[in-house]
Amino acid sequence: MLKLTWRNTIRHPLRAALTILGMAVAVLAFCLLRTVVGAWYAGVDLSSPVRLVTRNSVSLMFPLPLSHLAKIQAVPGIVRVGYAYWFEGIYIDKKHFFPQFAASLPAYLDAYPEYLIPEDQKLALVRDRRGAVAGRKLAARYGWRLGDAIVLTGTYFPGEYRLVLRGIYTGQYPNTDETQLFFHWDYLNETLKKTAPETADKVGWFLVQVARPELAAPVAARVDAAFKNSLAETLTETEAAFQLGFVEMTSAILVAIQVVSWVVIGVILVVLANTMAMNARERLGEYAALKTMGFKARHLTALILGESLTLALLGGLLGLAVSFPAVKLFPPEVTQYFPGLDVSRTTAALGLAVALAVGVLAGIVPAWQAARVQIAAALRKVG
Numbered sequence: 001m002l003k004l005t006w007r008n009t010i011r012h013p014l015r016a017a018l019t020i021l022g023m024a025v026a027v028l029a030f031c032l033l034r035t036v037v038g039a040w041y042a043g044v045d046l047s048s049p050v051r052l053v054t055r056n057s058v059s060l061m062f063p064l065p066l067s068h069l070a071k072i073q074a075v076p077g078i079v080r081v082g083y084a085y086w087f088e089g090i091y092i093d094k095k096h097f098f099p100q101f102a103a104s105l106p107a108y109l110d111a112y113p114e115y116l117i118p119e120d121q122k123l124a125l126v127r128d129r130r131g132a133v134a135g136r137k138l139a140a141r142y143g144w145r146l147g148d149a150i151v152l153t154g155t156y157f158p159g160e161y162r163l164v165l166r167g168i169y170t171g172q173y174p175n176t177d178e179t180q181l182f183f184h185w186d187y188l189n190e191t192l193k194k195t196a197p198e199t200a201d202k203v204g205w206f207l208v209q210v211a212r213p214e215l216a217a218p219v220a221a222r223v224d225a226a227f228k229n230s231l232a233e234t235l236t237e238t239e240a241a242f243q244l245g246f247v248e249m250t251s252a253i254l255v256a257i258q259v260v261s262w263v264v265i266g267v268i269l270v271v272l273a274n275t276m277a278m279n280a281r282e283r284l285g286e287y288a289a290l291k292t293m294g295f296k297a298r299h300l301t302a303l304i305l306g307e308s309l310t311l312a313l314l315g316g317l318l319g320l321a322v323s324f325p326a327v328k329l330f331p332p333e334v335t336q337y338f339p340g341l342d343v344s345r346t347t348a349a350l351g352l353a354v355a356l357a358v359g360v361l362a363g364i365v366p367a368w369q370a371a372r373v374q375i376a377a378a379l380r381k382v383g
Contacts (some may be wrong), residue, residue: 001299004303005306005307005310008303009307009310009311015275016311020318021318023272023311023318026264027315027316027319027320027323028319029261030261030265031320031323031348031351032326033260033264034261034347034350035341035344037258037261038346046114047239047242050216051210052209052210052236052237052238053206053207053238054068054207054224054235055204055206056232057224058233063199064204064205064232065203068234069081069083071227072208072223075223076222077210077211077218078208078219080111080209081107081207081209082103083205083206084101084108084203084205085101085102085203087188088155089153090153090154091150098141099179100182100183101180101183102182103184105133106122109122109133111207114172115169115170116170116171121133121166122167128166129187130162131165132163132164132183133167133181134150134165134180134181135178135180136170136171138179138181139168144165146168147164149164150163150181151163157188158196159191159195161183163183174342220237221236265354269361275362276304276307276362277365277366297371300367301371304363305359305363308359308363312358312359313356316355320351323343323348324343
């Protein structure tokens, strides 16, 4: 049966090759689209249950006064508190975008054990007021070395900010974001006191680290209660919820990508079903002859489903094999928005499962028709 199934599969080499190629392209597109969706949620998946984010209850666009720090630190159960500001600076020109944060260093980075920084570099960062630390991928993108000068032109915060690269961090995990730049919030604040005093002594958010995950909810409630009815009320949420808020802003795009990924699979299902229907019609007389030789309906069903599954499996494996190197071809302009962009095992398994499901669905109707074929009627049509 296996030999006969394989012979049927390669009987029309060009048709089989094109069907396998079409399946491979479909699985490739499916895996790449699902990988992008997965990378979109990478920040949520990597969030720590012991990290909380305290921001302005109105919106992240509204800052918080630095004076909130003392009250937050006084809440029981908190291990560490850092703060940061999103800094939308221009490096070279607007095309060269990467995430930039003015943060309370090194306390802010200490809350991220997945960011690995050598101790000597961390010490140099602390000593230099203009020191900055960049991710490994970001440093490699621009060829930065320790001691290099990095000049950022502020947009929201006007002025020119001259930084010195004192550290390069690497991610503890393969999907850790290595495309960010951090520099001292104190340097930014000192500049703002001279250029825009009304924006000084403020932060974008506080990063709160609790001792244990079960303390997250009560600590968040206490922090928000401490600033209730103040001029700057707060909203404290888990890091996962904070990251998910950004993802939800682009939920329509994510839905569209997921819909397209399944549409691609639907198209190849129609193509493979048409191929199997053509094969079944051409071999109607053969199926009748096999029945006269003693082959049962289940044997014919196995032959057709086996051929369909073979085509789908070969195409699926080819598509998966191409997917892994294809991800590496994404330009830096794309990968900077999707750190850790790589085809996961889950995505690969889903792609292969989808290919096999397409093979089964495409062969059901032709197999059913072949199983019900009447010997005399089929031979009469051949004659």
